[in-house]
Amino acid sequence: MKLDELSRRLRGVGVEQADLEALVLAEFVTGLTRAKLLAGDFKLRPTQAGRLRQLIRRRGRQPLAYLLKRKEFYGRNFYVDRRVLIPRPESEDLVEAALGLGTGFGRLYDVGCGSGCLAISYLKTRAGKPPGVQLLDASRQALRVARKNCRRHSIGRVTFSLQDVSALPAGYFAPGSLILANLPYLDITERGAYERGSPMLRSEPAASLYAGGGGLELYGSLLKACAGQDLTLVCESLPPQRAALEKLAAAGGFRPNGRRGLATVFSPLTK
Numbered sequence: 001m002k003l004d005e006l007s008r009r010l011r012g013v014g015v016e017q018a019d020l021e022a023l024v025l026a027e028f029v030t031g032l033t034r035a036k037l038l039a040g041d042f043k044l045r046p047t048q049a050g051r052l053r054q055l056i057r058r059r060g061r062q063p064l065a066y067l068l069k070r071k072e073f074y075g076r077n078f079y080v081d082r083r084v085l086i087p088r089p090e091s092e093d094l095v096e097a098a099l100g101l102g103t104g105f106g107r108l109y110d111v112g113c114g115s116g117c118l119a120i121s122y123l124k125t126r127a128g129k130p131p132g133v134q135l136l137d138a139s140r141q142a143l144r145v146a147r148k149n150c151r152r153h154s155i156g157r158v159t160f161s162l163q164d165v166s167a168l169p170a171g172y173f174a175p176g177s178l179i180l181a182n183l184p185y186l187d188i189t190e191r192g193a194y195e196r197g198s199p200m201l202r203s204e205p206a207a208s209l210y211a212g213g214g215g216l217e218l219y220g221s222l223l224k225a226c227a228g229q230d231l232t233l234v235c236e237s238l239p240p241q242r243a244a245l246e247k248l249a250a251a252g253g254f255r256p257n258g259r260r261g262l263a264t265v266f267s268p269l270t271k
Contacts, residue, residue: 003037006052013060021064025055028068063200074121078149083141084114085208091182091236093261095121098180098234100258101265103128105178105232110135111165111222112183114208116146119180120153131178132157138164139207165218168225175230181222182236184208187215216241220248223266227252233266 003022010018010025026037029051030044044052055067065071065086071078073087074095080086095118103126110119113135123130135146135158143160150158165183173179186194188210195201201209211217219235226233233254237245242264246256249266257267 002040006056009053009056010059013056015059021059024064024068025052025059029055062203066203071115071117073117074125076121076124076153078115078117078120079145079152080115081145082203083139083205084145085204087115087117090262091118092121093263094118094180094182094234094236095125097258097260097263097265098122098178099125100260101178101232101234105131105176107132107134107174107177109133109173109177109179111179111181112208112218113137113146114142114182116149116155118182120149120155122180123155124153130157132159134159134161136161136163136165138162139205142205142208165225166221168221170225170227171229172225173229173231177231179222179226179231179233181219181233183218183222184211185215185219185237185241186210188212214241214244216244216248219245223248223252223254226254229253230268230271232257232268235264235266236262237264238262 003026006022006026007018010021015021023034023037027034029048058067063086065080066082069079069081071080071087074092078087099122108119108131110116113119114137116135119133119135123133135143137143137146140162143162147160184207186209191210213220235245245264249255253269254266255269256264258265
């Protein structure tokens with residue numbers, strides 16, 4: 001099976017970037033460099049050809065990241081599988097926004113951590129002594145993936161907490177902390193429309209994508225738990241949700257203090 005045949009088969013299962021994915025899958029199965037594959041100077045063993053055919057069939061139903069069990073985010077590879085949301089490039093803006101806030105935080109919380117890519121990327125890039133870290137998720141399985149990624153990237157001083165955002169008590173977070181939050185924000189009443197537009201969303205955990213209250217229900221719970229405290233939050237949401245999110249933040253005593261892409265920084269009104 002040559003690259004052009006692999007590309008044709010991928011197009012046949014609906015893959016748009018078939019040429020690129022053909023290279024990625026061939027690299028994954030053969031272990032050969034991309035340059036060698038492009039030169040055409042290779043021959044697949046029968047077991048490799050069979051493995052590629054199997055991956056192509058599965059690719060028609062699953063995202064590439066789940067097949068490869070990895071996804072690049074902020075210049076690093078993270079382990080991912082169907083227990084967690086696949087990291088998106090636009091979420092790198094949360095890391096950038098957090099890094100722009102300086103290092104004056106005693107503790108870091110990644111709320112709804114999933115694979116842990118946000119906290120890990122921040123900590124691997126941040127200058128100075130790292131703060132204590134707590135990764136929270138409502139899914140025990142997601143926390144296992146986050147733990148695996150922390151080990152992979154040599155992140156220490158981490159606490160993993162099984163915690164539903166909707167049940168966060170007031171005073172949960174230590175004063176002077178930084179909170180990263182990429183919570184589910186797609187409106188659950190529009191789930192059908194989202195999945196018709198992007199069928200691969202059906203492969204990802206719905207609890208990591210959709211929320212009630214126009215998509216902001218869990219952010220409402222988070223901001224309620226943070227109300228009146230000396231905390232800085234960096235949250236991801238859609239542009240049409242910004243006014244509603246800022247209203248929830250104001251009710252908890254926070255104001256927008258910067259924006260980068262889909263990320264908004266919230267600081268206490270008194271600062």
